Amino acid sequence: MIWAATGSRPNPRNLFMMNHADFLNFALDAAWQAGRVTLGHFQTGVSVRRKADNTPLTIADQQAEQKLRQLIEQYWPDHNIVGEEYGNTQNNSPYTWVCDPIDGTKSFMCGVPLYANLVALLYENEPIVGVINLPALNEMVYAVKGGGCFWNGRPAHVSATKNLADAVVLRSELENQERYGRQEAWQKLVDASYVQRTWGDAYGYSLVATGRADVMLDPIMALWDIAPLQVIMEEAGGVLTDWLGEATIHHKECIATNGHLHSEVLSLVK
Structure with missing residues (x-):
């Protein structure tokens, strides 16, 4: 668990004391847990149904978002939530968690490991935390505003290609x-x-x-x-x-x- 590296989980009553690093640690843990949910269904022949827009939906999408919402509501009960499968929860907060339980469901349903669990935190509609968890590849790419970007714990940087x-x-x-x-x-x-x-x-x-x-x-x-x-x-x-x-x-x-x-x-x- 990501939280093990930083101590105990935050007390939601002390929201004003939380800094961006605390939010990032929570997002990492939440994305990791959502990833574990999806891996339980990955390459198992999980059934797929089509939504109204003809995009695929699996029980893994639903359960992963349920897990993300459960964690957010437990530790950040005053925050807003936007998710692909279960819509918006508005609490009139400047903070909004945005979740995509499986980004790349078409890859997921085909047993291809190039899918992700996405978690972001917006403050007044601008992103301050972002996590891309690629559970089937055992990779995480993540960043906090002003704190750098990391790939599995080491600093990440874009290429130097100029042409x-x-x-x-x-x-x-x-x-x-x-x-x-x-x-x-x-x-x-x-x-x-x-x-x-x-x-x-x-x-x-x-x-x-x-x-x-x-x-x-x-x-x-x-x-x-x-x-x-x-x-x-x-x-x-x-x-x-x-x-x-x-x-x-x-x-x-x-x-x-x-x-x-x-x-x-x-x-x-x-």
């Missing part, structure tokens, strides 16, 4: 570029870059934050998909913006780069 012609560029869904009018922009990136792969969803952003890829982009994102990513990318030395260059998690799209390549990427996709 798009040398860059590794990633995306998620194959059809989304065309569906959301971004196919021409994607083709420009393909033509200008060295390697292109669909190591997508949160896994792709973890690769950029740890210097294993240089650019990751999505033309459509929900808040729970993107909430942890900005603070992670910025603390790793990179940049995350929407497709017009605004640094935000609230525009339902994003581009993450190592920073050196951001202006060139934006010039191709705008």
